[in-house]
Amino acid sequence: MDFVVNLLAMCVPFSVALLLASIGEMFNQRAGVFNLGCEGVMAMGAFIGMLVPFMIGKGGEVANYWNYLGILAAVMVGALLGLFFGLIVVTFRAPQGIAGIGLQMFGVGTAGTLFRHFVGGTQSVVGIPNSPVPLLSKIPVVGDIFFNHNLLVYFAFLFVPVAWYILFKTSWGLKVRAVGTYPRAADSMGINVNKTRYQALMLGGALAALSGAYLSLAQAKMFSQSLIAGRGFIAVALVYFGHWHPVQIMGGALLFSLAQTFQAAIQGLGINFPYEFAVMLPYVLVIVVLSFTSRNQTTSPSALGKPFNREIRT
Amino acid sequence: MKMSRTFKFVYKLGIMLVAALAALLMASIILWMIGADVSQTFYTICFLPLTKTLHMTEVLIRAIPLCILALGISIAYRSGIINIGAEGQMAMGVLAFTAVALAAPDLPRPLLLPMALLAGVLGGGLWGFIPGILKAKLKVSELLSTVMLNYIAAQFYTFCLRVLMLDPAEKMTGSGTPQSMRLTANIELGRLSGRLHYGLFIALVLAVLVYLLMWKTTFGYKMRAAGSQDRAARYGGINVSKYLAISMIISGGFAGLAGGIEIAGVHRRAIEGVTNNYGFSGVVVALFGGLHPAGIVPASFLFGLLIYGSTLAPTRVGVPANIVQVMQGLIIIVIVTAQMVLSNKYLEARMCRRWNALFHKQKEVA
Numbered sequence: 001m002d003f004v005v006n007l008l009a010m011c012v013p014f015s016v017a018l019l020l021a022s023i024g025e026m027f028n029q030r031a032g033v034f035n036l037g038c039e040g041v042m043a044m045g046a047f048i049g050m051l052v053p054f055m056i057g058k059g060g061e062v063a064n065y066w067n068y069l070g071i072l073a074a075v076m077v078g079a080l081l082g083l084f085f086g087l088i089v090v091t092f093r094a095p096q097g098i099a100g101i102g103l104q105m106f107g108v109g110t111a112g113t114l115f116r117h118f119v120g121g122t123q124s125v126v127g128i129p130n131s132p133v134p135l136l137s138k139i140p141v142v143g144d145i146f147f148n149h150n151l152l153v154y155f156a157f158l159f160v161p162v163a164w165y166i167l168f169k170t171s172w173g174l175k176v177r178a179v180g181t182y183p184r185a186a187d188s189m190g191i192n193v194n195k196t197r198y199q200a201l202m203l204g205g206a207l208a209a210l211s212g213a214y215l216s217l218a219q220a221k222m223f224s225q226s227l228i229a230g231r232g233f234i235a236v237a238l239v240y241f242g243h244w245h246p247v248q249i250m251g252g253a254l255l256f257s258l259a260q261t262f263q264a265a266i267q268g269l270g271i272n273f274p275y276e277f278a279v280m281l282p283y284v285l286v287i288v289v290l291s292f293t294s295r296n297q298t299t300s301p302s303a304l305g306k307p308f309n310r311e312i313r314t
Numbered sequence: 315m316k317m318s319r320t321f322k323f324v325y326k327l328g329i330m331l332v333a334a335l336a337a338l339l340m341a342s343i344i345l346w347m348i349g350a351d352v353s354q355t356f357y358t359i360c361f362l363p364l365t366k367t368l369h370m371t372e373v374l375i376r377a378i379p380l381c382i383l384a385l386g387i388s389i390a391y392r393s394g395i396i397n398i399g400a401e402g403q404m405a406m407g408v409l410a411f412t413a414v415a416l417a418a419p420d421l422p423r424p425l426l427l428p429m430a431l432l433a434g435v436l437g438g439g440l441w442g443f444i445p446g447i448l449k450a451k452l453k454v455s456e457l458l459s460t461v462m463l464n465y466i467a468a469q470f471y472t473f474c475l476r477v478l479m480l481d482p483a484e485k486m487t488g489s490g491t492p493q494s495m496r497l498t499a500n501i502e503l504g505r506l507s508g509r510l511h512y513g514l515f516i517a518l519v520l521a522v523l524v525y526l527l528m529w530k531t532t533f534g535y536k537m538r539a540a541g542s543q544d545r546a547a548r549y550g551g552i553n554v555s556k557y558l559a560i561s562m563i564i565s566g567g568f569a570g571l572a573g574g575i576e577i578a579g580v581h582r583r584a585i586e587g588v589t590n591n592y593g594f595s596g597v598v599v600a601l602f603g604g605l606h607p608a609g610i611v612p613a614s615f616l617f618g619l620l621i622y623g624s625t626l627a628p629t630r631v632g633v634p635a636n637i638v639q640v641m642q643g644l645i646i647i648v649i650v651t652a653q654m655v656l657s658n659k660y661l662e663a664r665m666c667r668r669w670n671a672l673f674h675k676q677k678e679v680a
Contacts, residue, residue, distance in 0.1 A: 036457055040643070094650040097396055097457050098601070102646030105594060109639025110344055116634035117348040225636075233461045240455075276473035283462040283469075287444075290454045311660050 003268060007261050008145045013219065015250075015257035016156040017042075017211045021235035022242070022249050023163050024207025029239055030167060031200035032180035032303040033089060036100025039232025040107020041081045041205050042212035047111040049074040049213025050125050050223045051118060057126075067128050071152075071213045078209020081107065082201040090197045093307035104232070112225045119223065127221035128152060150218050152210075163246040176200050180301035183308040193308045208232065230283065237286045243299045252289075259285050317666050325665060326656060333652040337644040344640055350633045358630045359623030359638070369622070371508035375580055377618030379404070379572040381517040383596030384614055385524045386568025388605040390442075392528060393561035394541035394554075399445060399460025400569040401593025402467030403438040407570025409474050410437025411501075411577055412494050412584040416479060419498035426500045427578065434574025435567040441467060442566015443559065450555030456562075464593065475584060494584040503579040511579030517614075520568070521607040537561050569593065591639070595621065598642045601649050617642075 021038055028035040052070030053062045085103050089096045128150045137147040167173040175196045178186035183193045215231070216223045234256060242249030263278035345352045363369040383400045390397040397403075411434035418426060444463060448454035475492035484491055503511045528534035539547040540557040548554050576588060599617050603609030624638035655661065 088647055088651055092651045092654050094647070094654045098597075099647055099650050101396075101398055101457075101594075101597065102643045102650065104643070105598075105639050105646065106643030109636050109641075109643055112636035113344060113634045113640055114348065116636060230461065230465045233458060237458050237462075274473050274477060276469040276476075280466050280469045283465045286462045287448070287454070287459050290458060291448055291452045294454045295452050 003265075005141055005144055006268070007258075007265055009148065010264060011254065011257045011261045012145060013149050013153050014260050015253040016153050017215045017219065017231055018235055018238060018256055019156050019250055019253040020159070020211035020214065021208045021232060022238040022253060023159065023246055024204035024211070025236050025239045026163070026204075026242070026244055026246065026249060027167070027176065027200045027207075028204035029304055030180045030244055030301055031176045031197045032183065032301055032306065032308070033086075033197055033201060034096045034100065034236075034305045035082075035085060035103075035201065035204060036097060036233075036236060037081070037085055037103025037107060038100075038204075038208050038235055039228055039230065040104035040111075041078050041208040042215070042228050042232045042235075043108045043111040044081060045074040045078050045209025045212030046216035046227055047115050047212075047223050048077045048209070050216040051114075053125055053217070054119060054123065061126050064129065067126075067217055070217060071210065074209045074213035075206045078205040078207070078212075079202040080205070081209070082203070082205025083198065085205070086194075086198040086201040089307065090194050090201070093309060096305050096307075108225070108228070111223075115223055115225065122222055122224055124222040125217065128218045152214050152218050156214075157250070160246045160250045167246065172196075172199075177301070179308070180303050183303050183306075187308070187310060193310075197308075208235075211235070234282060234286055237290055240293055240300075241289050243293075244301065256282050256285065317662070321666055321669050324669075325662060329652055329655055333648045333655075337641075337648040340644055341637070341641050345633065345637070348633065350631055355627060355631045355633050355637070358627050358633075359620055362626060362630070363619055363623050368508055371506075371510035373615070373618045373622045374510050374514060375618075376621050377614045378511075378513045378517050378579070379576050379592050380596055380599050380617055380621075381611060381614035382520060382568050382572040382575065383592055384599035384603060384610045385517075385520055385607060386565040386572075387596050387600040388603070388607075388610060389524065389528065389537070389568070390561045390565035391600060391605050392541045393537040393557055394544060395446065395449060395456050395558060395562055395565075396597075397442065397445075397460055397562065397565045398457060398594065398597055399442065399463050400565070400572075400596045401589050401591070402460070402464035403441040403566040403569035404573040404576075404589045404593055405467045405471040406441040406566075407434035407438035407573030408577055408584055408588055409471060409479075410434050410570065411574035412479060412497065415497040415501045415577075416494065419500065421500060423500040423502075426498075427503070430501050431571060431574045431578070434570040436570065438570015438573065439563045439567035442562040442564075442569065446559040446562025446566075449562075450558040472586070475586065479584060481583075492586055496583045497577070501578050502582060503575065505579070509580055511575075513575040513579045516571075516575060518611065521611050525607040569596075590621075594639075595642060598646055601646060 021042055025035060025038055049070045052073050053066040056062050056066045081103070088094045088099050130148060130150050133147040137143040167176065175186065175191050178191060179193045179196045187193050212228065215227055220227055238249055238252045238256065241252040259282040262281050263275055266273050266275070266278050342352045345355055363373050383404065387397050387400055411430045414430040414433040415426070441463060445456045445459040448459050449456045472492060475494060479494040481493055481495040483495065484493065503513055505511045506514070528538060536552045537557045539550065539552055540554040544554045573588070577584060581588060595617055599610060599613045603613035620638050620641060624635045627633040627637060628635055
């Protein structure tokens with residue numbers, strides 16, 4: 001029993017990085033832009049997030065607010081990268097799949113270059129401490145699983161209903177869905193398609209970078225070049241899995257992080273099983289899930305991946 | 315609208331120049347941020363390797379796998395699949411190659427070497443077949459499935475080196491470096507100079523073969539048709555999903571072969587990190603070479619130069635070798651963007667109008 005509770009208590013914070021990046025990607029895709037560069041933005045976010053407290057504290061302890069300033073810097077860099085991607089795929093209408101690969105390489109490469117220069121090797125940071133919720137964290141079982149984490153975990157899960165509200169209940173959310181479903185109609189109604197796409201890309205980039213900063217500051221408490229390890233791509237796949245809906249995406253993120261805790265479970269139970277196969281599990285799961293969900297995509301935004309050009313009639 | 319030849323030339327050249335300058339500028343900004351000497355860095359990466367024969371052979375041994383990988387990637391790209399899984403396919407090729415070499419070390423070289431290389435092709439081909447068939451039958455995005463298969467292959471590769479193929483000597487000394495034992499001399503490819511091996515000729519022959527396959531056979535025509543307009547191709551009676559899957563098998567096979575040749579020519583044992591990000595660089599090479607063998611061969615040399623040059627950068631100018639990944643990312647972005655701008659007929663017409671206005675006015679004045 002204790003073991004199961006421990007696993008579930010691990011699973012919740014593990015899912016945060018996937019959840020945040022995936023919600024961000026959902027906004028991109030709802031606006032009709034397929035951003036495969038998520039992995040690169042996460043790498044930059046992870047690096048910038050840990051760089052600020054690292055530089056301030058010279059590798060030692062720092063006041064907690066520097067961590068949050070690091071997160072803020074990461075979010076800003078993420079939004080900038082979203083803007084940059086917008087310039088490529090919205091203004092210049094480059095094919096999104098391959099441009100996303102370019103952004104991924106650029107992001108991972110830049111984070112690696114700057115990391116080697118400013119930090120050098122593996123350096124751990126103090127990171128963001130746990131803040132148990134008063135009273136609620138004292139509840140047996142449930143308290144440990146849900147209410148004994150750091151602030152970003154609570155933020156991520158509270159952001160799910162917020163994202164739902166933004167997407168389905170605000171006029172901006174309606175604009176986002178309109179430009180991702182039928183941009184020509186949106187355009188004739190006076191919605192600025194490109195501007196809305198830029199905004200969605202900036203929000204998506206900011207969330208991806210936040211997710212990266214979560215990984216470096218709260219989960220691993222360090223940065224390394226293999227920190228992201230494909231989570232950006234899994235986040236993109238999760239959007240398909242969650243049918244472009246925040247709540248379903250949250251379910252998917254929890255499922256995938258359960259697969260990630262599998263490795264810890266094996267070690268915990270002392271089963272003699274090659275750990276490489278345990279590490280593989282989430283990636284295999286992505287392929288299996290995509291195989292089942294890709295064929296009938298009636299819910300996908302119909303203008304997904306299609307650049308909009310006012311000058312061309314379709 | 316009439317467009318003079320001079321205008322078209324200046325227009326294309328102008329866009330390409332602006333694109334190249336934009337990429338250079340962004341790379342320079344990153345270099346400037348880490349306080350490096352920008353011109354010295356570019357000199358070290360792009361020109362220094364050309365100054366010595368030893369450096370040149372090292373550039374070429376990196377160009378060989380890049381060329382083979384990029385040829386395979388270009389076949390898939392032309393058939394409508396962006397194969398970013400060459401990294402994993404190459405790793406599987408290395409494993410299959412090593413497995414054959416370990417299983418039958420006593421076979422004579424004329425038999426064993428082709429057999430092992432064929433195993434490499436099959437290993438990579440199988441790994442390429444999975445995303446191909448998933449895309450053809452179940453519409454699974456190849457961008458995601460190939461990336462996932464990269465991570466799976468990387469884990470499987472480590473597992474094989476750590477457990478199944480671990481060098482007995484490593485077990486004895488207990489140093490635990492995950493690598494296979496040194497393979498039998500019967501799988502070695504001969505060398506020309508330094509570490510440069512006969513894989514060079516294999517790559518060049520393959521480039522000619524790919525050209526013949528894609529542009530001189532009906533088979534290649536059908537693959538290109540399936541890639542450029544799948545609906546029209548289907549209407550024309552081409553089984554698009556079949557050609558998608560086949561193109562991915564070929565593409566994976568090329569990656570597996572590149573892996574096998576890398577072991578046979580350079581390392582002569584399966585080691586960690588043998589794929590060296592070649593899979594992603596291969597995509598850049600394929601795009602830079604215009605998805606055509608005649609462009610891919612020089613492009614692979616250029617990127618072999620960049621990759622080798624970047625390994626000199628840390629000691630010579632104190633710039634981390636990761637800078638090559640930044641440059642490759644920027645190059646991809648700039649290429650696809652410039653292509654879109656170049657194919658924009660409206661923009662071209664607008665620019666042409668301005669051009670004409672500019673020059674006709676001058677004529678009137680004169």
